[in-house]
Amino acid sequence: MNSRRPTLADVARVAGVSRATASRAINGAYGSSEAVRERVRDVAAELGFEPHAVARALATGRTSASRRERIEVLIVDPDPDAMTAKPFYGRVLTGAMRALGDRDISLEIRRVSAPPASDADPPFGRLLINVHGAAGAACARRARTVSLGRSAPGVAFVAPDNDGGGYQAAVHLVTTGRRRIGAVFGPPTPCAEERKAGFLRVMAGAAQAVVSADGDFTRAKGYAATKELLARDPRLDAVFASCDVTAMGVLQALREAGRHVRDDVAVVGFDGSALAEAADLSSVYMPVEDEAAAAVHHLLDPALPAPGRLPTTLRVRGSS
Structure with a gap:
């Protein structure tokens, strides 16, 4: 008779999801759909899996007081003054915060000259700006990801026309x-x-x-x-x-x-x-705030359809 206690990996395998997704579903964290949460919890109940809060905190390096979920806005721009010189980024943050509302989720902004090669502690969700090709695909493998503008095949994106x-x-x-x-x-x-x-x-x-x-x-x-x-x-x-x-x-x-x-x-x-x-x-x-909001909504609920393209409109003023 096998008396081994079921593990989170067992739950993930039977439910057909990743270990990270299983963990989020069991803990009620953002980043998984309601259908996935129900399936994972049903499997956990059938297997008799019981999460251990202390072990979880030790494994992640976080105590219960510091387990706040976060979304990272990853901006690749070599200009150290980009955040003040380019209004686009401020509009992105406005839209992202609008979508988060009062949810207990941190919004982190990270500007780098080149995409990071690895992540010691990846966020649950990431918004990519100016990250293309293999770098975009790599980011998507490490965290739930939506790109503002096309990034790489298989990476969900939202962009203007x-x-x-x-x-x-x-x-x-x-x-x-x-x-x-x-x-x-x-x-x-x-x-x-x-x-x-x-x-x-x-x-x-x-x-x-x-x-x-x-x-x-x-x-x-x-x-x-x-x-x-x-x-x-x-x-x-x-x-x-x-x-x-x-x-x-x-x-x-x-x-x-x-x-x-x-x-x-x-x-x-x-x-x-x-x-x-x-x-x-x-x-x-171009409706940048709406683009960012749509991207964040997709991060929070992956069951939503991919945002895709938003319309653009020429506004004629005195310069032409």
Whole structure:
């Protein structure tokens, strides 16, 4: 007769889930659906499994007073001032906190220059920003993960309709009579490439040449790229900037060159942030707060369908 007490690993194996999922289901933690929780608890009851609170605390290194669940917002951005220089991140945090409401869950922000290779103590959920390819897949293996923007195959994501937003910006410039159009595109990331593709699709159909330069979603690069575009075509009458921060550099370079925004050169950005409103900048609005909230809701309840794409809308202001 086998008198060995059933373990959490036994429960997980019989229930057909991971050990971490079994633990969360038994303890009523976030990150598992109601159906999974019921199945795991039924299996635990059938096997006669009884969790040992002291052993659990010793195994995790946490006492009952410190077992607060957490969601980590992992931002890969080499700029140490990124959190203040880029309004996008603040909007993400606003949406995430809105989704958490009064739940007893910590929201941690981690900005790194490169994706972490490992995790000594992974969170129950992770929101990825600017984490792509193998790094995104690795993060998803270590914790429940949703990415803002496409990350890697198999990783759930929520993103704006970047392609449609780029398309709207280009249509606006062409239909308002702009003929010598420049563009400061973004870095080689999925969201930037999608904006670029939508923009260039209109330009190809309009049979208009576009002078362009690559940017990195910073004001400094937007400034330098615009000076480059003006050197290549001093008669530019429009510039599309792939994000509002980039557009701030575009506007500065145009002012220094003596070009009057809108009368001489139309400018359209992308994000629809507070920067766009303050600068009277036409910009493609993307609902960042709603994206972040949808991602957090999916982390809290994985039974919900993957968030997918949210619509973007061009908001025309005084710059175009």
